[in-house]
Amino acid sequence: MELGLVGLGKMGGNMRERIRRAGHTVIGYDRNPDVADVHSLKELVDSLEGPRVVWVMVPAGAATQSTIDELAELLSPGDIVVDGGNSRWTDDERHAVELGIKGIGFVDCGVSGGVWGLENGYALMYGGTAEHVARVQPIFDALKPVGEFGSVHAGKVGAGHFAKMVHNGIEYAMMQAYAEGWELLEKVDSVTDVREVFRSWQEGTVIRSWLLDLAVNALDEDEHLDKLRGFAQDSGEGRWTVEAAIDNAVPLPAITASLFARFASRQDDSPQMKMIAALRNQFGGHAVENKK
Numbered sequence: 001m002e003l004g005l006v007g008l009g010k011m012g013g014n015m016r017e018r019i020r021r022a023g024h025t026v027i028g029y030d031r032n033p034d035v036a037d038v039h040s041l042k043e044l045v046d047s048l049e050g051p052r053v054v055w056v057m058v059p060a061g062a063a064t065q066s067t068i069d070e071l072a073e074l075l076s077p078g079d080i081v082v083d084g085g086n087s088r089w090t091d092d093e094r095h096a097v098e099l100g101i102k103g104i105g106f107v108d109c110g111v112s113g114g115v116w117g118l119e120n121g122y123a124l125m126y127g128g129t130a131e132h133v134a135r136v137q138p139i140f141d142a143l144k145p146v147g148e149f150g151s152v153h154a155g156k157v158g159a160g161h162f163a164k165m166v167h168n169g170i171e172y173a174m175m176q177a178y179a180e181g182w183e184l185l186e187k188v189d190s191v192t193d194v195r196e197v198f199r200s201w202q203e204g205t206v207i208r209s210w211l212l213d214l215a216v217n218a219l220d221e222d223e224h225l226d227k228l229r230g231f232a233q234d235s236g237e238g239r240w241t242v243e244a245a246i247d248n249a250v251p252l253p254a255i256t257a258s259l260f261a262r263f264a265s266r267q268d269d270s271p272q273m274k275m276i277a278a279l280r281n282q283f284g285g286h287a288v289e290n291k292k
């Protein structure tokens, strides 16, 4: 089938390639003319035969919103927009309504696989009506990993991004657990080769996983991670997971702690720990360390 793909960055560029390898026609648009097949969204839409499917793969938030706004003006009734970015699931219903008023269908799709997806396939979690999902199915089949699992019609509009959000929340907590274990192993004198302990865990253990494999890759590149600063950004999905947990009164202590650990990583000096130190000093005369 034919697909319009908007956004040809780290994810979109490789996805175009994987879909083409499966024998489909992909016309890609990106603001960067070096990677684009066409030079505007209008040209993209004009070059597709109707009814069209256009997959949006741009950063969540303002970029996705403006792309969907523009597509709403350019596409025709019967066309479908897929949002494959890491959009907040609460945006999906709004996008479905905005497009639905014009007779354009909407499917939200969480995509996992990162830069390895081109070869390994992308895990896909999508939401929308059965009719709209069926129209996009050949593309989902081209992108998904080979094998029985790796893609799911998670439910109605919003369900795909909700599932991807929870996936990312789990990702936060798993990474945090590996990171904490690694720091503790590095701290003690009795363990002489932490990297080899991690490597040994890749087979047979309860905690083997792809993230563990990636941790070993990282340690092979930089055994004690000396080149890195202990600073981690976040793109929103962890926060949204915690917000959803609060909305639904579901306790998520591990995911919440892993999000907060990232916030702490961005502080050179902890203001709250200054207060702890000050209070211990006030009530118990406990020693404090002063700035030099």
Ligand SMILES: O=C(CO)[C@H](O)[C@H](O)COP(=O)(O)O
Binding pocket: 086, 111, 112, 113, 114, 168, 171, 233, 234, 235, 236, 237, 238
């Ligand atoms: O979706 C992903 C992996 O599954 C993306 O890599 C995402 O950006 C990671 O989230 P964060 O930046 O918050 O760590």
